[in-house]
Amino acid sequence: MAVTTLDISMSLDSFIAGPNQTVEEPLGEGGLQLHEWIFGLASWRERHGQSGGVTNADSEVLQESVEATGAVVMGRRMFSGGEGPWENDPVAGGWWGEEPPFGVPVFVLTHHARQPVELQGETAFTFVSEGVEAALEQARAAAGDRNVAVAGGANVVQQFLAARLLDEIQIHLVPVLLGGGVRLFGPGDEQPALELTRVIDSPTVTHLRYRVAN
């Protein structure tokens, strides 16, 4: 059954980006370390037009996520990378470039209405300014019998958690301490209960899957 899932890399001290994010360093200081487990994978390199790389437990987890995902929801800042609404938008596709790696429809939560953008590789960006439930409804329709993946940032994740719209969370827990930056989870005593459903580990990352009790 299709679910709404969060699939995200996080440091052991619960950050999804380091401190001092800039356009040049959108993941903040040290933030790229959270994604290093992906860059060496054959499956990731193939999707980004590169050859080589390894195939291991991590690549199976990544491939599984890619195949299960029919649509993506993300925040405006994750789409464009900058402070202003579209400041890093040289080719209409935000800082993801002409051929973004998603390969499925992407729904961008924003306060700024905008016409959809279709790019190469089957990625189409649709801009939703009516809130998370509207974005999820559109994403579900686009995903068909596949999952909707919430990609971030933290603000969007926290809105989905608070609205009790996430069915599943998969954390790729990276053995690094960032010491500051953007925390994935927000404050408040209204957190949903979690049930640990699967653990897959490799030397570089621990993939933890939880069912969310909403």
Place this chain on the structure above:
Amino acid sequence: MAVTTLDISMSLDSFIAGPNQTVEEPLGEGGLQLHEWIFGLASWRERHGQSGGVTNADSEVLQESVEATGAVVMGRRMFSGGEGPWENDPVAGGWWGEEPPFGVPVFVLTHHARQPVELQGETAFTFVSEGVEAALEQARAAAGDRNVAVAGGANVVQQFLAARLLDEIQIHLVPVLLGGGVRLFGPGDEQPALELTRVIDSPTVTHLRYRVAN
């Protein structure tokens, strides 16, 4: 080889205690959830004079830690449980009672010098007011060829990390979001690098072991 290790339960949002800690609720609101994986274990129940309980992967991890530990270092607040230095100290042993569960020498970091206290079950509390390095030196001597375990709280852990005195970290990652409370790791860009060395999981907790590169 004997190492200095941190062995601690943490929520997925990186808290080791919930918000609003009190003498009645020393782990804060919701904080007991972090230790529920222990309370049902046969090995834990036996050490606390109770019968029954289960034996599973979690009990092996706990038993392994207990057997490897030759001395414990903790903060003053973890010893006495209250704001004032010894306010919950009816029987000289702080709120741990007449027969604390450690069974090895415990070194309490404090600004308040105090004579050692020997209790039943081979637990002796020694009070060290000369800082973490002095506490570690005394704990190492007491531990012999076994490990020194840093038990908390967060402030003590952060002092050990900052002084580059921890060799190993074992996090018992509990599938719960506390939404507030006491964070295990502190801020700052001088965090040590970690290497993931072992993962053991059960339905209720994920045991993650890291080597610290100091």
